[in-house]
Amino acid sequence: MSESTERSRIKIEEAKDKVIGAIAETMDLYGVTPAAANLYATMYFKDQMTLDDMRTELEMSKPSMSTSVRKLQEIEMVKKTFTRGSRKHTYVAEKNFFRSFMVFYCQMWEREVKMNMEAIEEAQEDFINVIKDSTSTPEIVADAKKYYDQLEESKTYYHWLEDLVANIRNGNIFEFLPQGKKE
Amino acid sequence: MSESTERSRIKIEEAKDKVIGAIAETMDLYGVTPAAANLYATMYFKDQMTLDDMRTELEMSKPSMSTSVRKLQEIEMVKKTFTRGSRKHTYVAEKNFFRSFMVFYCQMWEREVKMNMEAIEEAQEDFINVIKDSTSTPEIVADAKKYYDQLEESKTYYHWLEDLVANIRNGNIFEFLPQGKKE
């Protein structure tokens, strides 16, 4: 291999690394571990990888790659592929950022709605009990009512968020905001 | 204070705590520290608080409250209010979740677009240089071109995300998805 060929190869790797770094950094912000973030960003430029490929490429331990890949599969940023012949499992990165966006945020928001709505429903029941309790003083009833109403109003937001998730999942969001828009 | 009045007060606190716990847990997921998450969730049920109120209510150190409040101000979930007469600073929680959603995600997505687009532009320049380099072998040129094209395609997503941010900021999103939708 010639001198300049080698230089070009290095330049390509450095260029990729810039993007890998940026992608990994944003994923970090999304609550993904550094190992998983680097792994996904690396896989973004690869066709497919085995656990051993990953370990070699990132110079990290195999269990680390194993857990990272599992985490990435959970948020559907990586999928297992069937590669005949090889005993090793092979994985591919989801390269369509629209799909990653959809899965990641829908998952996140749905969980948020579920958790918070459950807590709200329970709390509202408690407030009703206090209000209905004949031994409660007017001041206490007023307080309970105030909190009940505050929670009731907040439900509007959670319904909206659920609606947003539905419209992302069914693709309607792209009717409002087309993917193809130019600069 | 009578026995049952005391019981009602406790029931109210417990009900609030259920919601506080849920809100704090979701905020945790959004990369906010536990102290800040608990603080916001607590403030959600309060009219306004001073740093000392916070320290007392959460039983945490004052510097912890200070940094937490600052972080919450950054993502605009808490605002400083002017309270005449008191030397202490007073803070109020943003209670409209729609506004919190808008500020938080727009900030996050905008930073993501900026960071990643910068890296992409730089990398694309590098790839172009390799392609134009007369000493590059056909194989290397093909490789550089492949990566260049992959990045070029990914830009569609970042443009879309920018567009989404714009349409959230200007409120158009609520034309597509009204806030008032019933159950």
Add this chain to the structure above:
DNA sequence: TAAAACGTTAAATAAATTTTTAACAAACTT
């Protein structure tokens, strides 16, 4: 102008998370 109140910064401690090393289990090869 001295003392107190308030908030922030910096260093140190504590806690939580991430990664690794080591041990294990299952599937495959020979």
Add this chain to the structure above:
DNA sequence: AAGTTTGTTAAAAATTTATTTAACGTTTTA
């Protein structure tokens, strides 16, 4: 069936992040 290969689980180590204690600067009050 014994020995590999592959991937995962569990315990340990390392790193990072969060929180506290201590010190400081500024403003206010007496």
